Amino acid sequence: MDTQFIVSMLIILATFALYIWIAVYNTAKQTSDFYVAGRGVPPIFNGMAIGADWMSAASFIGMAGTIMLLGYDGLAYIMGWTGGYLFLTILLAPQLRKFGRYTVPEFIGDRFNSKAALIIAALCTIIISFTYSIGQLSGSGVVIGRLFEIDAKIGTMIGVVLIAFYAAFGGMKGITWTQVAQYIILIIAYLVPVIFMSFHLTSNPLPWISYGEILTKMGELDRELGISEYFAPFTNGTKWQFLALMFTLMCGTAGLPHVIVRFYTVGTMKAARWSGAWALVFIGLLYFSAPAYAAFARFILMTEVAGNKIAELPAWTQSWIDTGKLGIADTNGDGILQWLELQIANDIVVMATPEIANLGVFVIGLVAAGAMAAALSTAGGLMISISSSFAHDIYYRIINPQASEQKRLLIGRISIVVATLLAGIIALNPPGAITQIVAWAFALATGTFFPALVLGVWWKRANAKGTIAGMLVGLAVTLIYIFSAKYGGFTILGIIDTGAGIFGAIAAFATNIIVSLSTRAPSQELQDAVINLRYPEQMVYKDGEVYLNDGSSKE
């Protein structure tokens, strides 16, 4: 046991103690606490909670590494994962909040007055959240693997136990305030190394301005090495892939059930608008920094690590080789490590860079704690989505409407444990890098919920048959495209598996519209309810007229 291990472990344990204390202090006592935190969270704090819920292992651990390896092409993740907040905040969240339900499947079930639509939406929620949680478990495996200097697989198994226990315990109310704490930990952990590196490399402590010159210098280094420049566009995929990936991530953002549900924890449509704005500020802090992190990491590796004798590499290399995520091969046998002989997995860049840059045991431990906060907070939100879809939407709304609160909470907790175990088994041999797995979850949300919600909120003519057909066709097209692109090498315009959402969305919109128009219109009552969503709470749409509910008389 070395000093680094002890320091990292102490910081992680201290942060965990904080989360558990907050969770115990706010234990869920009622179903509404468990699912939507009693609907009384102020917008700024809700924005932080959305930020923590949102910024998963993919954002914290995976994104900077992905940008480092893809250069400009990796910026599709920056624009895609933030641009969707406009869809969410302007087009969907306030309207869904006015409809007043607990979950996304419940909205779809009641908006279309269809049990079949409710069940299919609940299944889609489970599939999307499950895929997403594979990425989180794989991320916690990387962190725990590094900490104990063991294989990432064993790290993943430890992560499964932690996350299952953590999510089953709290519920949404505990999670809201825990997530606020997790946001603060993860953002500090992300900013400290970037600011240090910025100061070390450019003598300017503001990474967001200073990395421009590093980019330019790297362009020169790349030209010397005869590889394409870091900032040159579309070198790792076509322009169409970039656009398709960006579209998929944007629409997926607006269709992710565990993020939408965070907008149900506020009181009004106005609070939903402000929550979305604050959320993007807090998310932006990390997303502005990720490309800087990527640039600094690549620059340090190129200038301070490459070119050294392999026999004299510092100790950090061995710890990462042990996790199976770093490869060093002296292909030309000269005993010196060349840039091209270094194989570094996307998923370890953020974790490894503070060690590479020699930032000291405290910063390295802090980054480990931040990465665990990111994986835990998102996994918590995902598991609540899975458990509410199962225990609330399927079990309570369909199978057993007489179930007592205790029984529903119990079923919810069991479904969390089962889902975490199953996702953990797949995460032992992750089918892709963290950002890639998470991009599949977004593609699935783009192909299913995005069209169903947009049409459900804005088109009164959309009916149950159209929406069910749309979700099923969108799901099938997205899944088929992901599998045939990843394993069959099939692509259209060079669009690979991560951009699959665009095909799912086109198919789902078309199916929904065609089937809705060729079947009977929804009842007048349902159509009125849809028009009602266009106005704030105080305005009520009824029988072709709008009324102002000023409390003057009852109805």
Place this chain on the structure above:
Amino acid sequence: MKKIDKKVADAYFREKNTYMAVYFAIWFLVSYVMVALADSLTDVQFLGFPFHYFMGAIGALLTFIILLFVNAIVGDKIDKKYGISEARNEEIGANNMINH
């Protein structure tokens, strides 16, 4: 309950939609249009960055954040203009959910 003139209710909806169209036009310009033009912007420098890289890493996200705050502020102003009371909204919102 007080009936609102149909014209006033429609005006509320139209005003909100007009702003929405403007936000999404700007959103489309800074993301999709910028990416489509990326290869022709590589030689333009901006604040020490190649311009296409600046837009992808900083410019687009900054615009998104500003748009969301404009949306929140303008949304509040429109509500106020049409005599919507936030206190009353909160009261209605608190009761507006299916009780399970």
